Amino acid sequence: MDTVTHALFGLTLYGAIDKSRMSLRDKRALLFTTVIGSEIPDIDVISQVWDTTGRYQMWHRGLTHSVFLIPVWAAVLVILTKLFWGRASRKLFGIGALAVFIHSTSDLFNAWGTGYLEPVSSTRITFGTIPIVSVTFWLIMLAGLLAARFTRGKWAPHRIFKVVWLLIALHVGMQSVQGYMLYQQAQTKYEQVALSADFVPGVFTIIGKTGDQVELTKGSTWAGQQTVASLQSSETADLNELFTGNPKAKTLQEWSPFVVVVDDGKQLGIYDPRFYRDGQSFLFESIERSAAK
Structure with missing residues (x-):
C-alpha cells in the first residue's frame, strides 16, 4: 500500500483501542506505536542512498517487510516509547507487532508484493487483489471517522473503528475470492499468469503469457474479461x-x-x-x- 494508506491504518488502529482510562502520556505512546509501527517497514527506502548495483527493486519491501522481523520492529517501538514517554509494556509490544503485521501483510495483496519470508526465501509474494492505492479503504476509514465524530456520546469510538477494521477485512476477502477465481480460470489458458487489481472494486487485469505472447485482459467475475493489449516478447534475445x-x-x-x-x-x-x-x-x-x- 502507499504511505498515506499505511498512516491511515495506524490512525484507525489507534482509534480502535479504548483509551478512556489512559493518561496523556499513555495516549501519546500508543499513537506513536500505531502510526510509526504502520510505517516502519518502509524504512528500507533509505537503501536508495547506497544502492550502486541496481538492487533497490529487491531491497524495497524486502527484508524489512519480513514476517520474521515483526517482533524485532515491535521491540524497537517499545524501546522508543520507554525512552520518550517512560512507557513500556506487553500491551504496547503487542499493538506494535499488530501495526507492523498489518503493514507487511497488506502489502502482499497488491501487485508490488513483498519479501514476506525473507531471509528464508527471496521470492516476492504477491496476490494482486488490492490496488496499491485503494480508494475503497480510504472511504471506509473516512466513514468511520465521520461516524465517530457525529455520534459522539451514542457509540464508543473504539467500537466504531473495530467495525471499520471488520469492513476492511471483508473488502479484502471479497476482492481476494474474486481474484482467485479469475486467476484459476486463467491458469487453464496460459503458461504463466499474474493478477493486478484495478482501482474499481471487483475489476482485475489478468496478465497471461504463453511462449512469446503476452495478453492482458480486463474485467470482472460477473462481466467477463476483455482483451486490452496483446504483446510480443523477444524471447530469443541475449539478455x-x-x-x-x-x-x-x-x-x-x-x-x-x-x-x-x-x-x-x-x-x-x-x-x-x-x-x-x-x-x-x-x-x-x-x-x-x-x-x-
Missing part, C-alpha cells in the same frame, strides 16, 4: 548484454513473475507487463542497442 549494461534489468527480471523482452534493433530491454498502461510500463529497464554491441 546478458542488457544485464551488463544495466544491472537494474537483472534485478527487475528477478523481481517480476515474468517479463516482456523488447529487442527492436534500437533498444534492448525488459518490462513488467503488470504495470503496462497506455502503451508502456513504468517498470522498464533498457539500454540503447548501439551500446549493447
Whole structure:
C-alpha cells in the first residue's frame, strides 16, 4: 500500500483501542506505536542512498517487510516509547507487532508484493487483489471517522473503528475470492499468469503469457474479461548484454513473475507487463542497442 494508506491504518488502529482510562502520556505512546509501527517497514527506502548495483527493486519491501522481523520492529517501538514517554509494556509490544503485521501483510495483496519470508526465501509474494492505492479503504476509514465524530456520546469510538477494521477485512476477502477465481480460470489458458487489481472494486487485469505472447485482459467475475493489449516478447534475445549494461534489468527480471523482452534493433530491454498502461510500463529497464554491441 502507499504511505498515506499505511498512516491511515495506524490512525484507525489507534482509534480502535479504548483509551478512556489512559493518561496523556499513555495516549501519546500508543499513537506513536500505531502510526510509526504502520510505517516502519518502509524504512528500507533509505537503501536508495547506497544502492550502486541496481538492487533497490529487491531491497524495497524486502527484508524489512519480513514476517520474521515483526517482533524485532515491535521491540524497537517499545524501546522508543520507554525512552520518550517512560512507557513500556506487553500491551504496547503487542499493538506494535499488530501495526507492523498489518503493514507487511497488506502489502502482499497488491501487485508490488513483498519479501514476506525473507531471509528464508527471496521470492516476492504477491496476490494482486488490492490496488496499491485503494480508494475503497480510504472511504471506509473516512466513514468511520465521520461516524465517530457525529455520534459522539451514542457509540464508543473504539467500537466504531473495530467495525471499520471488520469492513476492511471483508473488502479484502471479497476482492481476494474474486481474484482467485479469475486467476484459476486463467491458469487453464496460459503458461504463466499474474493478477493486478484495478482501482474499481471487483475489476482485475489478468496478465497471461504463453511462449512469446503476452495478453492482458480486463474485467470482472460477473462481466467477463476483455482483451486490452496483446504483446510480443523477444524471447530469443541475449539478455546478458542488457544485464551488463544495466544491472537494474537483472534485478527487475528477478523481481517480476515474468517479463516482456523488447529487442527492436534500437533498444534492448525488459518490462513488467503488470504495470503496462497506455502503451508502456513504468517498470522498464533498457539500454540503447548501439551500446549493447
